[in-house]
Amino acid sequence: MASCLCRYRRRILFFCSPCILLLPVYIYVSIALCYVMKHGAPGAHVVHSVLPTHFTASGLKHSRDLAPHPAKSFWRSELDGSALWNIIQFMTDRQYNPILRPHLAANASGVSYNTETSRRTGVGCSPNYEINNIMPDYANLPIQIKNFVTAMHCRDYPLLIDPLDVCDPQAKKWAPVLLMAIKTQSANFDNREAIRETWGRSGRIKTRGRRQRLVRRVFLLGKSKDLHIEEKLHLESEKYGDIIQWDFMDTFFNLTLKDVLFWDWFSRRCPHAHFIFKGDDDVFVRTPAVLDYLLAEAANRSFSHGSRQANKMETFVVGDVISSATPIRSNGTKYYIPESFYKGWYPSYPGGGGVIYSGSLAHRLLEVSQKVHLFPIDDVYLGMCLQRLGVYPIHHPAFLTFDFPKDEPKEPCANHTILLVHKRSPAEMFQLWTETSTPSPECRNTMLRVKPRPD
Known part of the structure; x- marks a missing residue:
């Protein structure tokens, strides 16, 4: 009987011992919870207001009794006195x-x-x-x-002239390697004629490496107040089929409209073009050299078929990149931007005289441009859109949007080292086209310009 009681005593102690040990802990926790619920945590500040359903958390603040908590706003709720x-x-x-x-x-x-x-x-x-x-x-x-x-709140303008035969939007296989979108004005007929007969020829163009690639050309225009010039423009459009015109006044500060409206036109009319050149009608472009350069870039940046990685050309944009620029506050220049309109630095941007970007990037630019308010300087606006996309333009010394520096154009083969130069008259375009299309033996194997841009 005694042995039986001993055995049961051991079992009772085995089960009851943990409960006995945990009892003080339970009592302490209960007392602590009751105290906090009644008086609040020691040293803590009692908050009587109730947080809203959606509130803006603020920075980081440290306390002896509380975990780190916000102290400053993550984002500003307003901009007082800004531009x-x-x-x-x-x-x-x-x-x-x-x-x-x-x-x-x-x-x-x-x-x-x-x-x-x-x-x-x-x-x-x-x-x-x-x-x-x-x-x-x-x-x-x-x-x-x-x-x-x-x-500036208006950005969708109807087309007055819309060429239909520049590209076949359904035929991806026959898409142009390069689509040239050239900013011009109605009165600049001589510039357009020179471009059509020289560097802006449409069709299958031979590269310097003797390969043939398809190139297409369009001119981007607003409208002018001169009705006689407008009539001539319509006749020009019927003859060449390369005029795109929108129903807005063609002014310097409306050049940004040509960008956003062209991106929309491109997405509908020529969506599969591999590359886009966008530039002025007073530049000279070595188109065969440009094609060689772009084909090499595409080969270097593309991954092999079947790779899970995307084609890196969707971030490709190259030109004469301008960095750390600020608005010009001088009232006498056409680039004047008052401080009441815009404050801050400009993002890095390729000069508007001539820039090349991939077709896939153009589709992304169209999308992001809906979230970036129009800015009066078109190349700065492009930089703003690129900044939102996280795309950094490539600077290439062969894009001379500010012409050759100093005495460099006097060198025998200087014009064979460039991809683009600005500014050139129609007569100079013909001269440069003849010179660069049939290079002398001395200049035949000239490499692209690699000299750094002077400070």
Whole structure:
């Protein structure tokens, strides 16, 4: 009997011992919880307000009793006293922010400006003269700035001339290797004629390596006030079929419209072109050398068939890259940008005289341009779009958008070292085309220019 009791005692102790040991812990935790619920944590500040459903967390703050918690805003809720473009772009960024978009407050900046108006068509989009109440110096601005800011919310303009035979949008196999999109104006007939007969020829073009590649050409225009010139332009379009014209006034500050509208045209009419050259009608381009350069770049950047990695050409853009530029505040220049309109540095951008980018990048530019407000200088606007895409333009010394430096053009084979040079008259285009198409034995194997750009 005694042995039986001993055996049961051991079992009872075995099961009860953990409970006895945990009992003080349970009592301590219960007392602590009751104290905190009644009085709050020692040293903690009692917060009487209730957090909203959506709130902006703030920076980082350390406390002896609490875990690190926010102290500063992750993003600004408003821009006080900033420039007009910066405010509008700030509002646009908030609109497309995937975190903020579901619960954006009303316009915090005090600027009554609807970013969705950029979706309107040119026909239904009228000037916004309320801008003069927002820009304090509006009355003293040059007319080109006034015209731009009152209409910069309009970006969709109907086509007046739309060539249909430049590309076959369905035939990817027969897409051009290079599509040349040349900015011009209605009155510049001589420039267009020279380009058609020299570096801008359309068709199968021989590279310097004797390979043939398909090249197509279009000219990008707005409209002018001269009705006689406009009539001649329509006749020119019927003859050559390479004119694209939109229903906006062709001014310097409207060159950005040619970019965004061309990207849309490209996506519909010539979506499979491998590369796009976009430049002015007073440059000279060594097209055979450009084709060799692009074919080599495509070969170096593309992965073998079946690779899981994407083609790196979707980030390809090359030209004369300008970095660390700031707005020109001198009222006497055509590049004048008042501080009331834009503050800050410009992003790195390729000079607008001539730039080349891949067709796949052009599709991405079209998409991102819907989220970047129009800016009056087209090459700066391209840099803004590239910055949003995380794409860095490649600087190539053979793109001379500011001409040769000093005495370099006097060297015997100087014109054989370039891909592009700016500015050249129609007569100079013919001369350069003859010289570079039939190089002398001395210049036949000249390499592309690699000299650094002078400071």
